[in-house]
Amino acid sequence: MNRKNLLDQLAHTHTLAFEDFIDLLAHQDEELQAYAAGLAVKTTQCYYGNKVFSRGLIEFTNICQNNCYYCGIRASNENVQRYRLSDEQILQCAATGYELGFRTFVLQGGEDPYYTDDRICHLVQQLKYKHPDCAITLSIGEKSPESYKRYRQAGAERYLLRHETATPAHYHKLHPPSMSAENRYGCLRTLKALGFQTGAGFMVGSPWQTSEDLARDLIFLHELQPEMVGIGPFIPAAGTPFAQQPAGTLDQTLFLLSLIRLLLPEVLLPATTALGTIDPRGREKGILAGANVVMPNLSPRNVRAKYQLYDNKICTGEEAAECIVCLTKRMKSVGRELAVDRGDNVRYMKMKEEPYCV
Ligand code: SAH
Numbered sequence: 001m002n003r004k005n006l007l008d009q010l011a012h013t014h015t016l017a018f019e020d021f022i023d024l025l026a027h028q029d030e031e032l033q034a035y036a037a038g039l040a041v042k043t044t045q046c047y048y049g050n051k052v053f054s055r056g057l058i059e060f061t062n063i064c065q066n067n068c069y070y071c072g073i074r075a076s077n078e079n080v081q082r083y084r085l086s087d088e089q090i091l092q093c094a095a096t097g098y099e100l101g102f103r104t105f106v107l108q109g110g111e112d113p114y115y116t117d118d119r120i121c122h123l124v125q126q127l128k129y130k131h132p133d134c135a136i137t138l139s140i141g142e143k144s145p146e147s148y149k150r151y152r153q154a155g156a157e158r159y160l161l162r163h164e165t166a167t168p169a170h171y172h173k174l175h176p177p178s179m180s181a182e183n184r185y186g187c188l189r190t191l192k193a194l195g196f197q198t199g200a201g202f203m204v205g206s207p208w209q210t211s212e213d214l215a216r217d218l219i220f221l222h223e224l225q226p227e228m229v230g231i232g233p234f235i236p237a238a239g240t241p242f243a244q245q246p247a248g249t250l251d252q253t254l255f256l257l258s259l260i261r262l263l264l265p266e267v268l269l270p271a272t273t274a275l276g277t278i279d280p281r282g283r284e285k286g287i288l289a290g291a292n293v294v295m296p297n298l299s300p301r302n303v304r305a306k307y308q309l310y311d312n313k314i315c316t317g318e319e320a321a322e323c324i325v326c327l328t329k330r331m332k333s334v335g336r337e338l339a340v341d342r343g344d345n346v347r348y349m350k351m352k353e354e355p356y357c358v
Helices: 003-013 018-026 030-048 087-099 117-130 145-154 168-174 181-193 211-224 250-263 273-278 282-287 320-333 346-357
Strands: 051-054 056-061 104-109 135-139 158-160 197-204 228-233 337-339
Touching (some): 018 250, 051 320, 087 117, 104 158, 181 211, 211 250, 282 320
16 A cells, blocks of 8 residues: 555554554655644644643652662662662652743652652652642653552653553663563553553664564554553664664654554654754754653753763753743744643543543
8 A cells, every 4th residue: 555545544544454563664755754744733623722841851860779770770780879869858849840830740750669668759749738739740661550650649641651662572672680671661561550640651773673663662552552652762872882873853743643543543742852952953853743841851950961861862951940941932942832731641531521421
């Protein structure tokens, strides 16, 4: 079938056969990419109009017990100066963010054993107490179902855990033997079952990734039906086993953003910092490919450069207020408006409202 017809089919049915995804991924060119982006932007605007949602990212610890081969803050990277923010510092970041118009805070960190479930729950409760109109998102890795349940009960309503790759054999090339693909996928199913708005995702161009792997990622997303999907190019990080590997490309990331928008039309899809790192206008280009979320950094300026998941990460020198001014301008330059809003997935809002509608 003509490949544009395949994209039309994806836009209407929100799914394609495995072979069709491979065919699209293997034959990406400028024309196909532009066609996919056109359909994707139309879909985004249909659900979310001109609004782009912002999430205030608080990178609260770079201490990690894991050793993912790609990640700059992996436990064995001895070049990293480690830090951990206090509850007071985290609450201060959120208070500053609230003033700037953020209504979602994302707490992201390494898998730091200091943050026991009691500490995480206490932190979430304090944030919810101070900012009851804000959504709290956690991105702190793989935990037990009991822990996830406690976070949910404490008031966290969203959780980001990229699946990294839906191909177990590929997963095992990116992670040490102590980590398992099955456990990660199981965590995502648990998060969904507990009612978290759940975010999955993967790196584009991670070492040894094939079109087949990416096609499996898309099928995986279709099966999981996450509310959010985070994708960005893989970027090598100094001091890691993958320091010499080539980075993922801008164009392949943009094409995948468009495919994901067509696959999951209501999904919350960030134009990530990694995308802004490989291209000076990467985030704007991401929006023009179907993304509808940006995640500026709210971490204190003195720790930002230490949360170096990959080399040359942008926005490590600015204050939060500067980032919001810059991003507002960037979004305006592509005809979008940065919204002061929790930015829930519209599907989730429909679900919440259903009992009142009937
Ligand atoms: N510890 C948390 C947060 C991880 S950092 C967790 O396990 O979920 C968030 C994401 O950054 C990761 O899921 C990974 O996809 C991405 N990341 C890590 N290293 C990267 C690199 N070198 N290039 C691009 N993205 C990277």
